Amino acid sequence: MNLIILEPGETSASGEVCLSDGRAAHLLNVLKVAPGSQVRVGILDGPRGVGAVESIVDATVAMRCAFEPHAPSRPRVDLLLALPRPKVMRRLWAQIAALGVGQIILTNAERVERSYFDTHVLTPGCYRPLLIEGLQQARDTWLPGVSIHRQFKVLVEDELDRLFTDGLRLVASTIAASPTGATIRPGIDQRVLIAVGPEGGWNDFEMALLAAHGFEAINMGPRTLRTDTACIALLALAHDATTPRQSSHT
C-alpha cells in the first residue's frame, strides 16, 4: 500500500481522520507508524496529500491530513474488454487500476461464455475494493468507471459514442503493419480507447463492426497472448506512447 486511500467525506473539514480497519492495521503492522509519522494519503477521486499521525489508541490511528490543491488528472487511456473468465477478471481489476484507466467497458462477444456475466466478480462489492487496491499500489486516486454491456452490437452502435466521446480508438490485431508504439500517436490531451478481445479473438463480424466505428488496428506481434497478459501489455504500450517525450526523440 503506497498510498492510504480515504473515502470522500471520511475526513473532517480540517483534515482529521480516524482509521480502525485494514488501513489502520497496515499503518501499524507494515508501515509501523508512531505519533509524528507521516504517510502518503489520498481522497478517492480527489487530491493526494500527507497524513501526520497524531495518536494511536487501541489500534485506532488518528491522523491530520493536508492535501494538494488539485486531484491527479484522469488517466488518458480507457479499456474496452471482452469479459474474460471470472478467475482472470478477478486478478485483472487491481492491475488495470494500477496501470491507470479512465474507465473499463466490459462487453460480451461471440467467444465470451454467457455465464461469465452472472459472477459476483462483476458486482461493485467485489471489484471496488480490488480497484482501490490497485490505486493504493500505484499512488493514484482516480477510481476507474465501470460499465457492463451484454450486447456487443448495441454497445458499439448505440452506446460507445456517449461513453467515449472523442479520441483514438484502437483494437489489437495480428494483421496491422507497425509496432504499437509507432502507431499510437494521439494528439495532445486526446484520449485513447484500447479494445482487447476474448480468448480466441473477436470474430469477423465483431472486427468489422469495430472498424466501421473508427477502431484502427494495432499490431501486437505474432505471439498470441492470454487476455490478461495482452491487457497489461497494451495498457503499458498505450500509456508509454501517450507520455510526453522529454528528449529529442520523435
Next chain:
Amino acid sequence: MNLIILEPGETSASGEVCLSDGRAAHLLNVLKVAPGSQVRVGILDGPRGVGAVESIVDATVAMRCAFEPHAPSRPRVDLLLALPRPKVMRRLWAQIAALGVGQIILTNAERVERSYFDTHVLTPGCYRPLLIEGLQQARDTWLPGVSIHRQFKVLVEDELDRLFTDGLRLVASTIAASPTGATIRPGIDQRVLIAVGPEGGWNDFEMALLAAHGFEAINMGPRTLRTDTACIALLALAHDATTPRQSSHT
C-alpha cells in the same frame, strides 16, 4: 494451446508421433480432431510445422508432422528479475514465456526474502511445464534459459558478462526522463536485457552497481506497479521497441 509442443526426439525420422498425454486430451476434447485434421505443432527449441492426424485409437493420437526448415529465432529480450514471492513467480513463468525471452536470470536483492529461494517454484519440475504452457499459448518453441543467483553482487560483477555478452542493459526507474519506447533504441539484432527490481525497489547500492555495469535507466512513469505487472509491461515495451518499423515513423 495454439501450438502442440513436442520434445526433441519424440518424433520418428519421418515425422511420426503418437500422443496419449494431456496433449492428446487437448487434441481430442478441445480441438476435436479427427483423422485428416491438421494442427500446428512445434519441436521444443526447434522448428514449427503442421501435424496431420492419421489415426485415433483409445485416446492415443497418431500424427505425421512436416516441419519448416528453420526454428523461430531466439527472442531478442532477456529478463533479469529480483525473485518475487513464490505465488507471483508461479503465475509469471507462463506469461514471461508467452511474451518471449531468451533467458530469465533470477537474482537475490536486499528486499527479496531469503526463503523465496527454497520454494519448489524454482525447480525445473515446476517451471518447465509452465514455460512450455506459455510457448504453446504464443506459438513459440524457444524455451527460455533459466539461471538462479543467490548473490546479487556476484551475479552483476562476475557472472553477467558471460550470461549477457553484448547488448543494451536497461533498468526500470522512476527518475529517468523519457518514456520507455523512446529510450529503447537497440541496434539491428542487438539484444536487450531488462532488469526488474523487487517489491519496494532496488536499494541504492544495487542501483549503483547496475549503473556501474552498464544499465541505463528507463522511465516507467510515476505509477508504482507490482512486480508481475511491471514485468509484463516492460517486456511488452521492449518487444515493441525492438520490432522493426514498417511505416515511415522513426
